[in-house]
Amino acid sequence: MAHTSKRWKPFVYHLLVGGLALVMIYPILWLFASSLKPNDEIFATAYSLIPSRIEWKNYATGWAGFAGNSFDTFFKNSFFIAILSTIGAVISSALVAYGFSRIRFFGRGFWFACMMMTLMLPRDVTIIPQYIMFSKFGWLSSFKPIIVPQFFGIPFFIFLIMQFIRTVPVDLDEAAKIDGCSKYGIFFRVILPLTLPALVTAAIFSFYWTWEDFYHPLLYLNKPELYPVSLALKLFLDGESLNNWGGMFAMSSLSLVPVFIIFFLFQRYIVEGIATSGLKG
Structure with a gap:
């Protein structure tokens, strides 16, 4: 009896885990399936993952974009913003983290406490002062308000x-x-190579966000x-005309491709970085 119970436990465990995984992944499967459905069938057969006929033209019409701007332009903008923001966030956060961890200076505890307090500030509290400041700088309608602040450190990454x-x-x-290394030499030659998992983890989160x-x-x-x-x-949804749901779901599916690629390539660094395993000694 005990032997039979031991055989059933792994089966029940994997059945439950598989069921939970299916529930979590179902919205993504539905998104990809809907990107291949005719526009009038997407919500008529909302629970079905199998289209009556495959509409590849959803990807063509979606990629065509709007007002002379194809999704080629939109993807280039996203990569430009995400890559520069990630580089700035990781480099600046690593420098600040090294200063707080290894360099003793007056008021270090105070400034670290101030930095940690910024994690508790809701975004809505800072967005209006930031908007006014960037407006005074003449940065509106440009990438600067999105990219430049990333070069001043992100508290969570720090x-x-x-x-x-x-x-x-x-x-x-x-x-x-x-051996003659300065503080900067120690940072670039010792600290950076040994903290690679944490840096990659910060880069992945920054890119995602x-x-x-x-x-x-x-x-x-x-x-x-x-x-x-x-x-x-958002431009696919027009309250005054017919919404192009097929094109929107098609482009939404394509927008997930970079996220999946980065996750599968660097997932081991995410675990190492969060676990902060580092060196033992």
Whole structure:
């Protein structure tokens, strides 16, 4: 009896896990299936994942875009914003994290507390002062309000990288200092290579958050030729005419491709970076 129970437990476990996985992945499957359905069939057979006929033209009509701007332009804008923002966020956050972790200076605890307090501020509290400031700079209707702030450090990434740096033995810093390395030399030659998992994790999160960001482009970008994919998808919905659901779902499906590729290529770094395993010693 006990032997039979042991055989059933793995089966029940995998059945439950598989069921939960199906529930979680179903919306994505529905999105891809709807991108291949005729426009009038998408919501008529909402629960079905099998189209009556495959409409590849949804991808063609969706890619054509709007007002002379194809989704080629929108994807280029998204990659430009996401890549530059990610580079700025990771480099600046790593520098600040190194300063807080390894360099002793007056008021370090105070400034670290101030940085951590910014994590508790709702976005709505800061968005109006930021908008006024960027308006005074003349940066509206450009990528600058979205990209430039990323070059001044992201508190979450700073804290994440700090936790990883603290697992690196200080003895390595001392050895590098004896060999003639300056503080910057220690950072680039010792700290950066050993904190690679945390840096890659921060880069992945930064890319994801920037790629899917809808709020900031909606606020700062006023020209369709500057829209990223997240904002361009909204143009498929027109309250005064027929909505192009097929084209929107087709382009939404394509917008997930970079996210999936990055996740499958770098997923091991996400686990290592969050776990902050680092060096033992």
